[in-house]
Amino acid sequence: MANIAIMGFGTVGAGVAEVARMNHDSIAANLGEEVNVKYILDVRDFPDSPYAAKMIKDFSIIENDPEVDVVVETIGGARVALDFTRRALQAGKHVVTSNKELVATYGRELLEIAKEKNVNYLFEASVGGGIPLLRPLFQCLAANQIEEIAGILNGTTNYILTRMVKGGVSFAEALKEAQAKGYAEADPTADVEGIDAGRKICILSDLAWGKEVKPAEVSMEGISALDLKDVDIAASAGYRVKLLGHAMRMEDGKVAAYVAPHLVSQDNPIATVDDVFNAVMIRGNAVGDVMFYGRGAGDLPTASAVMGDVLDVIEHRTKRRNIGWSEGACLADIKELSMRWYLRGEFSAEAARKECGEAEELAPGAVITAPMKEADAKAAAAALGACAVLRVL
């Protein structure tokens, strides 16, 4: 029998306990041994929970129990979770997490401790919720040089955009719904302002290119400044507006990474991804484009990914997955990237063409430019008096 301890009995932690319970027999049959949730650590009391007898408040019980094989960290944040994760790894325990803030910010250090202690630190659930994404990236695509990664990396904002456009509800109402469904972060600013997707594009970049991309150095723009008018104009011209994380390896070896809302042509499969679903395109130099799609947040989908890591660890107890990244990716200035831009204002298509060269008119006063650098697009927007400037994928 393998014993696990869950730290943080919220949306994901409770989901992990539920998956372990509902699939107990099939998991035991596949794994060849039972997986027992020995402890659940939380600051709150759950007297009516069926797990009440397993609830503890003192982390040192987990730390000092030699029977605990795997610690599941679903507390979130980078304070207590960092301390407990360091200590669990130092105590020689495998750790599995869904905490992207911790992985994006302290992953390099935590993976080094895991290596020293010959244990695993796995975090499949930290990007893409229930989508099998990180293991395919570092394992199945290992023979490729990864050229580009682009996708919808935040379920909450995709849910909000979908509800606003298709359900006609307000931003505030849609956010409340996302919170009630357990999709949003404890502080939903991280979702709405692109910070959560930013952490995820950092983790994907770390794994893809082996060098740490620090969240603090990545440009992150969310959906709070989006005007529904632009979403409507885009829709009537065959585009959808999506919040995308985007990273690519440049010819000089630098990595460009950022998060921003984009117009996406409806011919691109990413455009039709709605609700809490995420979709990520990874381009490898051998495989070409591969797409990953599924629920990007929520209790059971995320728990599915967490438990997948737990089972992997248990099955290969004495074998460490060789995951890690070194310090200091060289980041490209995203202002130097050439891309098409959507501009809207009180200007004619002719005036836009004078400023930008080619320009496709989507509606009166709304155009998509030819590829140009950000500084040039912003200069053209200023000259035209444009009130909306968005990237086009």
Ligand code: NDP
């Ligand atoms: P929740 O806030 O629902 O759960 C966290 C739980 O940990 C709460 O019960 C919280 O209690 C408890 N907690 C807080 N501090 C401590 C502490 N010091 N010791 C023990 N327990 C503590 O968060 P989620 O389950 O939504 O998210 C957990 C992590 O997973 C986050 O990193 C999140 O980003 C990530 N994630 C979440 C997904 C989702 O769909 N929700 C999907 C993928 C990843 P209290 O409420 O009283 O603070």
Ligand code: HSE
């Ligand atoms: N708040 C996150 C989201 C949870 O909405 O995508 C999943 O990481």
